[in-house]
Amino acid sequence: MKSLAELEAIRQKVSAGVSMRKDDHAVRIVVGMATCGIAAGARPVMNAFVEEIGKRNLEHVSVVQTGCIGMCRLEPIVEVLVPGEEKVTYIKMTPQKAQKVVAEHIVNGRPVKEYVVGEND
């Protein structure tokens, strides 16, 4: 059973270690979550990122949602921002593709080219 006492324990552990301050140079995973994204299935995609990152215990990776990115028919859209690198925009994402992006791009530093938005989209 989850309890608030557990949350206090987590706070102590995090404060003692290197925590993710809001202005930290973290990798940001931004999931489009406007009406178009939600209707296209973005919520399970975001959840897949959260769970995969949690499972691998990757620190300094934040997963947040955003509004309309402007390419509604290509939703679900996920933008990956690695500090010092160009933004990578993935389109037509699924929970399975999210797992692969975490493994290949976030962990191994190799963007998954097949999922990236291209000129023909």
Add this chain to the structure above:
Amino acid sequence: MKEISLHILDIMQNSVTANAKLIELTVTEDEKNDILSFSVKDNGKGMSKELLESVTDPFTTGRTTRKVGLGIPLLKHACELTGGGIDIKSKLGEGTVILATFVYSSIDRQPLGNMSETMHQLITSYEDVDFIYSHKVNDKEFLVDTREFRKILGEVSFGENAVSLWILEFLREGEAELYN
């Protein structure tokens, strides 16, 4: 939308966009009175009388990337399909309350769906916003007030893995309890 919880995720973002600092969501499942409803109350910038009158029009939107805003019209349609409807009250400078009512037993009512995913994503994405979430299923209630999390965590971000996963599990357990 396939689930009502997806409409809720959508509508609550309107409150965030309106710069609300406190958003109260109440979800009520009342089988005796054959009603499933949710209300979102925010202290955001509110809407003028003119905007309020046109807000169910799909061509009314606050965004600039597209000329359509489908969130409210889609919700209205979903409610009315079941025999329910929406009611929106708003005051400029004070905030907005939107109430959506579905007929519980209607064959055209979508399932409520995954509320823990919806709330987890809102809570962790918009850390500067406080959320009060009350989910009532007949006689049971699950109540979450993120200000309590903030009190315990202090400066520690909701985005820290351990915290984020705790919040997700906490929500999942609370939701499951309602249907036991």
